[in-house]
Amino acid sequence: MQLARVFDFFKRFGRDTRGVVSLEFAIMMPALFLALAGSYVFFDGYRQSTTNLKAAYTVSDLLSRETNVIDDQYVNTMVELLKFLTRPDDDISLRITQVHWDEDDLKYYVDWSTVRGFTAALDDNDIAQMVDRLPILIDGDRVLVVETRTYYEPDFNVGMDAKELYNFVVTRPRFAPQVVYQAAAV
Numbered sequence: 001m002q003l004a005r006v007f008d009f010f011k012r013f014g015r016d017t018r019g020v021v022s023l024e025f026a027i028m029m030p031a032l033f034l035a036l037a038g039s040y041v042f043f044d045g046y047r048q049s050t051t052n053l054k055a056a057y058t059v060s061d062l063l064s065r066e067t068n069v070i071d072d073q074y075v076n077t078m079v080e081l082l083k084f085l086t087r088p089d090d091d092i093s094l095r096i097t098q099v100h101w102d103e104d105d106l107k108y109y110v111d112w113s114t115v116r117g118f119t120a121a122l123d124d125n126d127i128a129q130m131v132d133r134l135p136i137l138i139d140g141d142r143v144l145v146v147e148t149r150t151y152y153e154p155d156f157n158v159g160m161d162a163k164e165l166y167n168f169v170v171t172r173p174r175f176a177p178q179v180v181y182q183a184a185a186v
Helices: 002-015 021-064 072-085 124-129
Strands: 093-102 107-116 142-152 163-171
Touching: 021 072, 021 142, 021 163, 072 093, 072 107, 107 124
Parallel strands: none
Antiparallel strands: 093 107, 093 142, 142 163
């Protein structure tokens, strides 16, 4: 008998068209807020991802146009440019590597590699692991590999964890056969 009363109450409640706006608002507000926060977080994450990719292409394009010798100061300036183009308070890592193809050995070789924030510079063994990501080159041709990494931390907890934003950009030197890098004397 008690169960019949409960079902009857819910039937009447479902058919009742008299509403209290504040009660309906209180019921729907958490769902609306969660949808709004989720939309913001996902939009901001995609925006940050594309901003980082555009910044990586910008650094790669600047390097590819360089005809003078670049040094550690130049690379540090590229890190500052990355910070300026993305979020300045983010921890940004940059790795620049010049690679060439040797037709006799049928493999890529590293001419030079420098890092800011990554654990290590690339060597010939590392490049051998990246063959599927490198373009087909003619004998002696060179390309610049620019890698960037930063992290996206969502502003709201909507089920998305912090993400690593990693970019891998390959560009051919434009005005010279290669970009020359001179490391600082130790």
